[in-house]
Amino acid sequence: MTYNSIYSIIFSMSDITLKTIITQHIHLQPPNHKGWQAVRCHVCNDHTRKGLRGAFLFDGDNVIYKCWNCSIVATYKPLEH
Numbered sequence: 001m002t003y004n005s006i007y008s009i010i011f012s013m014s015d016i017t018l019k020t021i022i023t024q025h026i027h028l029q030p031p032n033h034k035g036w037q038a039v040r041c042h043v044c045n046d047h048t049r050k051g052l053r054g055a056f057l058f059d060g061d062n063v064i065y066k067c068w069n070c071s072i073v074a075t076y077k078p079l080e081h
């Protein structure tokens with residue numbers, strides 16, 4: 001059994017995912033047509049008049065954060081580790 005498959009089993013047994021933690025602590029907008037859930041960016045404070053420019057995308061176990069204002073991109077892909 002590979003490390004990845006062991007990790008997958010452990011991960012799937014746990015109800016606590018990064019998505020769970022994020023959505024419990026941050027108020028996100030409903031997903032847009034591409035699945036992005038907007039939020040005010042805490043990196044650049046996102047104080048433009050263009051609306052909320054930061055957003056999370058939850059794609060299975062992967063979590064991606066991107067801000068269209070300051071261009072920060074952060075990804076969490078647990079099964080690729």
Ligand SMILES: [Zn+2]
Pocket residue numbers: 041042043044045046054067068069070071072
């Ligand atoms: Zn930003």
